[in-house]
Amino acid sequence: MKAAVASKFGAILKIEDVVKPKIEPHQVLVKIHACGVCHTDLHACHGDWPVKPTLPLIPGHEGVGEIVEVGSAVSHLALGDRVGIPWLYSACGHCEYCLTGNENLCLSQQNAGYSVDGGYAEYCAAHAEYVVKMPDGLGYVEAAPLFCAGVTTYKALKVSGAKPGDWVALFGVGGLGHLAVQYAVAMGFRVVAVDTGDAKRELAMSLGAECFFDFKTDDVVEDILAKTNGVHATVCTAVSKAGFRQSYDVVRRGGKCVLVGLPPEDMPLPIFNTVLNGVSVVGSIVGTRKDLEECLEFAARGKVKAIIKEKSLEDINDIFADMEKGEITGRIVMSI
Ligand code: NAD
Ligand code: ZN
Ligand code: ZN
Numbered sequence: 001m002k003a004a005v006a007s008k009f010g011a012i013l014k015i016e017d018v019v020k021p022k023i024e025p026h027q028v029l030v031k032i033h034a035c036g037v038c039h040t041d042l043h044a045c046h047g048d049w050p051v052k053p054t055l056p057l058i059p060g061h062e063g064v065g066e067i068v069e070v071g072s073a074v075s076h077l078a079l080g081d082r083v084g085i086p087w088l089y090s091a092c093g094h095c096e097y098c099l100t101g102n103e104n105l106c107l108s109q110q111n112a113g114y115s116v117d118g119g120y121a122e123y124c125a126a127h128a129e130y131v132v133k134m135p136d137g138l139g140y141v142e143a144a145p146l147f148c149a150g151v152t153t154y155k156a157l158k159v160s161g162a163k164p165g166d167w168v169a170l171f172g173v174g175g176l177g178h179l180a181v182q183y184a185v186a187m188g189f190r191v192v193a194v195d196t197g198d199a200k201r202e203l204a205m206s207l208g209a210e211c212f213f214d215f216k217t218d219d220v221v222e223d224i225l226a227k228t229n230g231v232h233a234t235v236c237t238a239v240s241k242a243g244f245r246q247s248y249d250v251v252r253r254g255g256k257c258v259l260v261g262l263p264p265e266d267m268p269l270p271i272f273n274t275v276l277n278g279v280s281v282v283g284s285i286v287g288t289r290k291d292l293e294e295c296l297e298f299a300a301r302g303k304v305k306a307i308i309k310e311k312s313l314e315d316i317n318d319i320f321a322d323m324e325k326g327e328i329t330g331r332i333v334m335s336i
Helices: 039-046 140-147 149-159 177-186 198-206 220-228 241-249 271-277 289-300 313-324
Strands: 002-005 014-017 027-036 063-070 082-085 088-090 123-127 167-171 190-195 211-214 231-236 251-259 280-283 308-312 331-335
Touching: 002 313, 014 313, 027 082, 027 140, 039 313, 063 123, 063 140, 082 123, 082 140, 088 123, 140 149, 140 289, 140 308, 140 331, 149 177, 149 231, 149 251, 149 289, 167 177, 167 220, 167 241, 177 190, 177 198, 177 289, 190 198, 190 220, 198 211, 211 220, 220 241, 231 241, 241 251, 251 271, 308 313, 313 331
Parallel strands: 167 190, 167 231, 190 211, 231 251, 251 280, 308 331
Antiparallel strands: 002 014, 027 063, 027 123, 027 331, 063 082
């Protein structure tokens, strides 16, 4: 089968003919129809993070397609079912986290396109308990970004504890951020968006943000404080240390700063202000299968729609180059 393979950190991916995966009794084989390109895939291929993937690797954790083979121990899925294979490729199912609805924190989890091969391929073997079915009426290409960008931002907004009518500042209007704007609006929050350039400004405003500030030309912190008197919550998907600091500086007393983006840097926090202002700083990592079902439901009801440019697997190195330059509007989805 055809796949995009990373064989060396920092090098380009190669389109190769690799062996089609064989499934275990608890698995299904998915014929991939589309796979979104997440910035995490770029971090994976660059070896950016402390825990690095083993190479060679087939990246991709927004792969969606149809089941073409069902393992002998699987009874709840059938040939032809339309499913997605998210970042949470599998979890143990019996640890403290799995038992308390926090399977995304399971220490024994595997991750698609990181610890196991993912969706940048014609076929992908998946754990039957952890694929999530697509609602009827959602096409493969439009659904793909929801399996990471969608669920991650939907979950982060839930973690933010914001209530309808609250101000939420969203740092980054990229693949994740443009969906964050839509989920936030659908959840009744007032949105301030931060990114750079006219394309991101127009995108954020067209999706329902009340205002947009440009991190290259505006005094983001001063402007947000002036507009909102401090936001109730922030969600930072920016791949930028400076963006994280600003997202902390604009939270009002008692507010919550949700960290989602993963630049490979530290974020120093002022103890005095954090204590005196009663600010919470919390990480949020993807979401559970239940979060994913809920997030897909928003899209199925037409409340959220990923802005997509469709490309093919052969374009992956150009897509990564554009992503590094911050030149992508919305999400790129490769049809496979
Ligand atoms: P992307 O490249 O599509 O978007 C990032 C956006 O951030 C771009 O639009 C860029 O212009 C903007 N940006 C850069 N500096 C900024 C700043 N100072 N202020 C505001 N915006 C700024 O990337 P993506 O696919 O949306 O992923 C974003 C990050 O989230 C990556 O680090 C990725 O690994 C991470 N991620 C985390 C999770 C999670 O579960 N926590 C899930 C998926 C992705
Ligand atoms: Zn992702
Ligand atoms: Zn577990």
